[in-house]
Amino acid sequence: MDTIKLTIDNRAVEVPKGTTILKAADQMGIKIPTLCNFELEGLALKNHPGGCRICVVEVAGRRNLAPACITECMQDMVVKTNSPRAINARKTVLELMLSDHPNDCLQCPKNGKCELQALAADMGIREIPFQGEQSEYPIELSPSIVRDANKCIMCRRCESVCHEYQSVGAIGAVERGFPAVVAPAFGKNLIDTNCVFCGQCIAVCPVGALSEVDHTGKVLRDIANPDVKTAVQVAPAVRVALGEEFGMPAGSIVTGKIAAALKAIGFDYVFDTDWSADLTIMEEGTEAIGRFKAFLAGDKNVKIPIMTSCCPAWVNFYEKFYPELREYPSTAKSPQGMFGATVKTFFADKIGVPREKLISVSVMPCVAKKYECEREELGANGNPDVDYSITTRELARIIKMCNIDFKNLPEAKFDSPLGESTGAAVIFGVTGGVMEAALRTAAEVLTGQTLPKVDFEEVRGLEGVREATIPIPGVIDLKVAVVYGLKNARMIMEQIKAGNCPYHFVEVMACPGGCIDGAGQPYHHGDASIIKARHAAIYKADREMPLRKSHENPEIISIYKEFYGEPGSEKAHHLLHTHYFDKKKHFDLEK
Amino acid sequence: MNNVETYANIPVIINKGADWFSSIGTEKSKGTKVFALAGKINNVGLIEVPMGITLREIIYEIGGGIKGGKKFKAVQTGGPSGGCLTEKHLDTPIDYDSLVAAGSMMGSGGMIVMDEDDCMVAIAKFYLGFTVDESCGKCTPCRVGNKRLHEILTKITDGKGTMEDLEKLKNLSSVIKDTALCGLGQTSPNPVLSTINNFWDEYVEHVTEKKCRAGQCKALKKYYIDPEKCKGCTACARACPVGAITGTLKNPHVIDQDKCIKCGTCYEKCRFGAISIK
Numbered sequence: 109m110d111t112i113k114l115t116i117d118n119r120a121v122e123v124p125k126g127t128t129i130l131k132a133a134d135q136m137g138i139k140i141p142t143l144c145n146f147e148l149e150g151l152a153l154k155n156h157p158g159g160c161r162i163c164v165v166e167v168a169g170r171r172n173l174a175p176a177c178i179t180e181c182m183q184d185m186v187v188k189t190n191s192p193r194a195i196n197a198r199k200t201v202l203e204l205m206l207s208d209h210p211n212d213c214l215q216c217p218k219n220g221k222c223e224l225q226a227l228a229a230d231m232g233i234r235e236i237p238f239q240g241e242q243s244e245y246p247i248e249l250s251p252s253i254v255r256d257a258n259k260c261i262m263c264r265r266c267e268s269v270c271h272e273y274q275s276v277g278a279i280g281a282v283e284r285g286f287p288a289v290v291a292p293a294f295g296k297n298l299i300d301t302n303c304v305f306c307g308q309c310i311a312v313c314p315v316g317a318l319s320e321v322d323h324t325g326k327v328l329r330d331i332a333n334p335d336v337k338t339a340v341q342v343a344p345a346v347r348v349a350l351g352e353e354f355g356m357p358a359g360s361i362v363t364g365k366i367a368a369a370l371k372a373i374g375f376d377y378v379f380d381t382d383w384s385a386d387l388t389i390m391e392e393g394t395e396a397i398g399r400f401k402a403f404l405a406g407d408k409n410v411k412i413p414i415m416t417s418c419c420p421a422w423v424n425f426y427e428k429f430y431p432e433l434r435e436y437p438s439t440a441k442s443p444q445g446m447f448g449a450t451v452k453t454f455f456a457d458k459i460g461v462p463r464e465k466l467i468s469v470s471v472m473p474c475v476a477k478k479y480e481c482e483r484e485e486l487g488a489n490g491n492p493d494v495d496y497s498i499t500t501r502e503l504a505r506i507i508k509m510c511n512i513d514f515k516n517l518p519e520a521k522f523d524s525p526l527g528e529s530t531g532a533a534v535i536f537g538v539t540g541g542v543m544e545a546a547l548r549t550a551a552e553v554l555t556g557q558t559l560p561k562v563d564f565e566e567v568r569g570l571e572g573v574r575e576a577t578i579p580i581p582g583v584i585d586l587k588v589a590v591v592y593g594l595k596n597a598r599m600i601m602e603q604i605k606a607g608n609c610p611y612h613f614v615e616v617m618a619c620p621g622g623c624i625d626g627a628g629q630p631y632h633h634g635d636a637s638i639i640k641a642r643h644a645a646i647y648k649a650d651r652e653m654p655l656r657k658s659h660e661n662p663e664i665i666s667i668y669k670e671f672y673g674e675p676g677s678e679k680a681h682h683l684l685h686t687h688y689f690d691k692k693k694h695f696d697l698e699k
Numbered sequence: 700m701n702n703v704e705t706y707a708n709i710p711v712i713i714n715k716g717a718d719w720f721s722s723i724g725t726e727k728s729k730g731t732k733v734f735a736l737a738g739k740i741n742n743v744g745l746i747e748v749p750m751g752i753t754l755r756e757i758i759y760e761i762g763g764g765i766k767g768g769k770k771f772k773a774v775q776t777g778g779p780s781g782g783c784l785t786e787k788h789l790d791t792p793i794d795y796d797s798l799v800a801a802g803s804m805m806g807s808g809g810m811i812v813m814d815e816d817d818c819m820v821a822i823a824k825f826y827l828g829f830t831v832d833e834s835c836g837k838c839t840p841c842r843v844g845n846k847r848l849h850e851i852l853t854k855i856t857d858g859k860g861t862m863e864d865l866e867k868l869k870n871l872s873s874v875i876k877d878t879a880l881c882g883l884g885q886t887s888p889n890p891v892l893s894t895i896n897n898f899w900d901e902y903v904e905h906v907t908e909k910k911c912r913a914g915q916c917k918a919l920k921k922y923y924i925d926p927e928k929c930k931g932c933t934a935c936a937r938a939c940p941v942g943a944i945t946g947t948l949k950n951p952h953v954i955d956q957d958k959c960i961k962c963g964t965c966y967e968k969c970r971f972g973a974i975s976i977k
């Protein structure tokens with residue numbers, strides 16, 4: 109490989125050709141500040157517009173300063189990252205940015221986690237020398253996202269994610285010059301665009317311009333209300349991330365602490381979404397097996413591939429972009445939805461409380477789940493199955509508000525009867541997990557044999573598109589695909605449309621690496637090692653479970669005995685399955 | 700090659716040969732150059748001149764001198780992001796390099812001549828207004844920086860500037876030049892920098908004396924009634940839209956500077972030339 113020798117801050121360094129000054133400096137331990145530049149390495153998220161100009165450095169012989177993030181190293185280059193000229197320019201650019209910024213950190217959702225705030229602290233900003241016109245945009249609310257464009261610094265990270273990674277294109281730069289801002293086109297609210305509420309724009313926004321809709325106040329209010337009971341569920345991916353909010357290393361598994369914290373907060377019933385993830389496998393698996401059998405029997409009308417349907421951003425995506433293919437995804441509700449439907453029927457009856465008086469709350473790594481809660485079809489008589497969904501970050505805030513020393517909290521167990529789970533459920537939190545969990549059950553059901561090995565390594569990994577052929581002896585060589593990122597999902601949909609999709613079974617997750625990097629998780633600030641640590645932790649949690657196949661979960665076996673009858677029963681269909689809508693027309697009409 | 704001027708050069712070069720073409724002009728800038736001569740000059744229009752010609756030749760020989768016999772002040776070359784050349788550059792041979800050395804550029808070939816009635820701060824503000832409108836908004840220094848530059852210049856021409864503002868102008872201009880992403884932003888502070896370099900006194904006057912020597916900055920204008928010349932006809936007082944003028948018939952009138960909105964009506968109404976602008 110060709111290498112380049114250069115000098116940065118008086119030290120010699122040799123780097124491969126094509127390396128940027130930013131990366132070369134980074135490997136020498138020189139941290140050049142950046143704002144717009146962003147990359148979640150190996151996870152398909154990136155943004156290198158070179159627009160903020162915070163990273164400028166002095167290059168000997170060059171007329172102007174060079175943006176380190178997009179300038180490649182050249183032979184014998186002499187770079188100064190800390191010359192007075194570079195520091196002054198960087199500080200002035202930062203002051204300019206702050207001169208068109210609300211600077212109300214104390215009321216900001218990003219307070220303490222904001223990259224702009226941190227930079228202002230590092231650069232020793234004590235006053236903003238430029239006063240003048242300030243941008244004024246209304247704050248916009250949607251079911252999942254709060255958008256405060258006044259705080260937008262035009263880094264365009266959200267735009268790259270929404271366009272290039274999700275292929276949605278709901279937000280982008282509008283206007284030019286000083287009024288330029290990143291927003292939905294034509295001044296629309298996100299709810300009136302093709303936005304699928306994946307929230308990945310929130311996950312990458314360096315400032316408080318994009319944040320989750322906060323329900324912490326409602327949760328605390330309902331917990332304090334003696335007239336209602338509260339039941340909470342916790343999604344798989346939360347347990348490998350929440351610890352980060354309390355200074356624990358990425359990848360800490362805090363399942364028992366979460367159960368204990370939720371009890372300490374005062375929830376009446378502390379249950380687990382992992383329980384309903386196992387239930388999802390029973391329902392979705394049964395539906396899949398039915399379709400495979402029909403397909404093998406030569407049924408020309410059966411929809412193959414069957415696709416997962418537990419990611420609500422993905423559901424929004426096919427309703428908005430591919431409604432004509434909406435019979436391919438499974439009709440099974442998401443684990444959140446299945447839990448909600450069960451808690452508001454079976455469990456409400458069991459404790460003798462009307463569903464309106466049982467507040468069901470979910471803790472999710474996700475902001476799309478907030479939107480899902482508001483779907484009319486996921487409720488009864490106008491009462492939602494899940495009253496509200498809070499994110500991992502919101503739970504962390506509640507725990508802090510309740511003065512709980514999370515790190516040193518003794519572990520507790522989830523309550524029965526919706527709290528027991530298997531390893532197949534916890535892996536729902538990563539890309540490939542739903543597929544693997546389904547395979548563990550489907551293979552045993554289809555062959556009638558116990559699997560010699562439950563690990564399906566073929567579908568694991570962090571590549572955006574993975575495919576595998578899974579032999580189910582005597583039945584089928586199952587061709588499966590696992591994708592994350594809706595751009596990759598779009599590719600599969602286009603294959604189906606063209607009639608050349610080679611797969612029988614496809615798993616789709618909207619977020620990078622699956623729910624472990626959902627938009628409700630602690631901010632990673634572009635550090636991919638955090639996502640990798642969560643990924644490893646999920647599989648560790650799986651290995652440590654005594655039971656690893658959904659159909660072996662005793663509380664799943666008993667719910668069928670007591671309530672649902674059998675997977676795919678009429679009652680199960682009524683409560684655990686859903687239907688999808690054509691939401692495309694709406695947009696075409698508007699155009 | 701994408702402008703008409705370049706195409707126009709080709710037939711001549713083909714007909715008469717490259718040697719002939721390069722025999723015209725200076726060593727580094729060969730051939731001729733077309734300028735759009737405009738502003739306070741007697742003969743305006745497009746001119747084609749050999750490279751290396753001096754400004755003095757252009758202005759006084761081709762352009763026929765300054766309109767109304769006023770005093771030459773500066774010539775702005777290179778379009779909105781160019782710079783100003785002044786008296787001291789009158790005898791510099793013009794080519795690509797000498798213009799850049801003088802803090803301007805050839806740019807679009809615009810050449811706008813300014814006389815003593817042109818305020819250089821207002822000129823800088825005028826050109827900057829153009830870049831503020833043209834900025835695409837992608838990079839911070841141009842999106843926010845040019846806006847702030849324009850606001851500071853407005854503050855100065857409004858008579859509210861401070862010496863600190865002048866320091867900010869200097870620093871901000873050079874940072875924008877140093878950090879903007881594309882050519883537009885990198886050159887947008889040129890009119891500010893070149894007027895600061897060549898007409899620093901005018902900036903200081905605006906700030907410390909609240910005075911615009913060209914009389915162009917409206918907010919800095921002061922209308923005075925000369926008591927010697929005022930006949931007390933009351934024409935001005937009756938015409939003043941804000942009632943800033945007081946005085947009785949046949950006695951000298953006075954303008955209340957705090958009330959005056961500098962509309963100039965009184966100045967036009969006075970038949971005795973008693974009202975002056977300072």
Ligand code: SF4
Pocket residue numbers: 209210211212213214216217218219220222223224225259315316317
């Ligand atoms: S976005 Fe950051 S800098 Fe701006 S107000 Fe919020 S915390 Fe403060």
Ligand code: SF4
Pocket residue numbers: 253266269270274276277278279298302303304305306307308309310
């Ligand atoms: S939530 Fe997802 S789809 Fe919606 S604007 Fe953000 S990135 Fe785009």
Ligand code: SF4
Pocket residue numbers: 259260261262263264265266267290309312313314315317318
């Ligand atoms: S909303 Fe956030 S991520 Fe999007 S451009 Fe603005 S600051 Fe960047």
Ligand code: SF4
Pocket residue numbers: 305306418419420421422473474475476477617618619622623624625626627
């Ligand atoms: S991948 Fe997970 S976190 Fe992301 S939108 Fe889908 S369900 Fe939510």
Ligand code: SF4
Pocket residue numbers: 833834835836837838839841842879880881882883884885
């Ligand atoms: S310098 Fe260029 S890229 Fe930057 S805002 Fe101005 S016009 Fe856009």
Ligand code: SF4
Pocket residue numbers: 922938939940941942943944954958959960961962963964965966
């Ligand atoms: S300039 Fe206008 S406002 Fe001022 S005194 Fe004269 S008429 Fe009145």
Ligand code: FES
Pocket residue numbers: 141142143144145157158159160161162163164175176177178
């Ligand atoms: S980080 Fe380099 S230009 Fe924004």
